[in-house]
Amino acid sequence: MSLAVFYGGAGAVVFCIALHGLIARPSLLRKLMALNIMSSGVFLVFIGLARRTVPSDPVPHAMVLTGIVVAVSAMAYALMLLRRLHAQGGLNEEGGFARDSGESRG
Amino acid sequence: MAETAESHRVSVLAGAGAGGLGALLIGALFDLPAHAGLTAQVASRLTESGVAHPVTAVLLNFRGYDTLLEIAVLLLGVAGVQALAGPQAPTLAPLPRDELLDALARILVPALAVLALYLLWHGAYGPGGAFQAGAVLGAAGVLLRLADPRDWREDQGPGPAVRAALAAGLLVFAAVAALAPAAGSPLLTYPAGHAKEFILLIEATLTLSIAATLVMLFLGPSRVRGEAPP
Numbered sequence: 266m267s268l269a270v271f272y273g274g275a276g277a278v279v280f281c282i283a284l285h286g287l288i289a290r291p292s293l294l295r296k297l298m299a300l301n302i303m304s305s306g307v308f309l310v311f312i313g314l315a316r317r318t319v320p321s322d323p324v325p326h327a328m329v330l331t332g333i334v335v336a337v338s339a340m341a342y343a344l345m346l347l348r349r350l351h352a353q354g355g356l357n358e359e360g361g362f363a364r365d366s367g368e369s370r371g
Numbered sequence: 372m373a374e375t376a377e378s379h380r381v382s383v384l385a386g387a388g389a390g391g392l393g394a395l396l397i398g399a400l401f402d403l404p405a406h407a408g409l410t411a412q413v414a415s416r417l418t419e420s421g422v423a424h425p426v427t428a429v430l431l432n433f434r435g436y437d438t439l440l441e442i443a444v445l446l447l448g449v450a451g452v453q454a455l456a457g458p459q460a461p462t463l464a465p466l467p468r469d470e471l472l473d474a475l476a477r478i479l480v481p482a483l484a485v486l487a488l489y490l491l492w493h494g495a496y497g498p499g500g501a502f503q504a505g506a507v508l509g510a511a512g513v514l515l516r517l518a519d520p521r522d523w524r525e526d527q528g529p530g531p532a533v534r535a536a537l538a539a540g541l542l543v544f545a546a547v548a549a550l551a552p553a554a555g556s557p558l559l560t561y562p563a564g565h566a567k568e569f570i571l572l573i574e575a576t577l578t579l580s581i582a583a584t585l586v587m588l589f590l591g592p593s594r595v596r597g598e599a600p601p
Binding site for chain 1: 378381382385386388389390392393396397400403405406407408409410413428429434437438441444445447449451452502581588589592
């Protein structure tokens with residue numbers, strides 16, 4: 266098993282663990298964190314596969330750099346949406362969507 | 372953790388599904404067809420790209436279009452966060468005065484600024500460049516904001532200088548990208564022999580823009596100017 270396959274496999278394992286967390290955890294914040302960790306797993310797969318050649322393939326590295334920046338932007342926006350939802354009473358005690366929230370727009 | 376029987380069943384099913392997907396992915400990794408990658412193609416054109424580091428050359432020259440769109444995504448993220456501004460409490464409650472934080476900020480912020488400049492310049496020769504320098508400068512900005520003695524409840528939001536900094540990266544990059552079609556070549560072709568200067572110009576404005584974006588993302592939506600505090 267080469268280094269590329271090992272790290273790629275580790276990335277796939279991280280992705281699947283976070284996928285389970287995304288589905289199984291009721292809290293919206295936990296789901297957001299799971300999405301973030303899924304993106305980390307994808308990045309690890311990219312970087313692992315870039316190591317199939319020596320020296321490393323620079324194109325997956327550049328793609329991962331772009332991906333990290335886009336993931337940061339998306340996470341920040343999602344967290345602000347979650348915060349706004351919480352301020353308007355849209356979350357239940359577990360942190361998931363409240364079916365009967367007080368206001369639907371504001 | 373799993374309180375009800377239904378959520379426990381969902382958890383077990385999700386675990387089985389995720390486990391199956393993981394096994395499929397790892398199996399696929401073992402069966403990948405051998406491919407030499409793009410290292411050779413990048414290395415053969417590296418000298419005319421304007422920088423000496425292959426990753427920076429890919430980011431800012433060969434795949435410069437992706438970087439241009441990425442900066443637009445960053446700006447969209449800030450615009451989205453600012454669009455959520457309203458008459459609500461600011462994201463961070465004012466911190467109590469802390470001498471340790473003051474001393475730390477006084478030492479770290481200049482060091483981080485110098486480190487950011489070094490990373491920006493070093494991107495041409497090794498790992499570094501606009502994004503890394505922008506992240507370090509953004510960290511310095513966040514630290515500076517945390518140690519700010521003014522009360523954040525009176526914060527009026529980003530002023531014109533900050534807004535200019537947020538937009539400068541995308542504007543400069545788009546302007547350089549539009550130079551080439553005006554002369555007839557494909558989009559984002561740097562003028563021959565001057566690629567290094569243009570890359571440095573783009574990276575410098577990108578660093579400023581990314582640092583401002585990261586600080587604004589961290590601070591969250593500020594109160595719209597003119598609205599009364601709650």
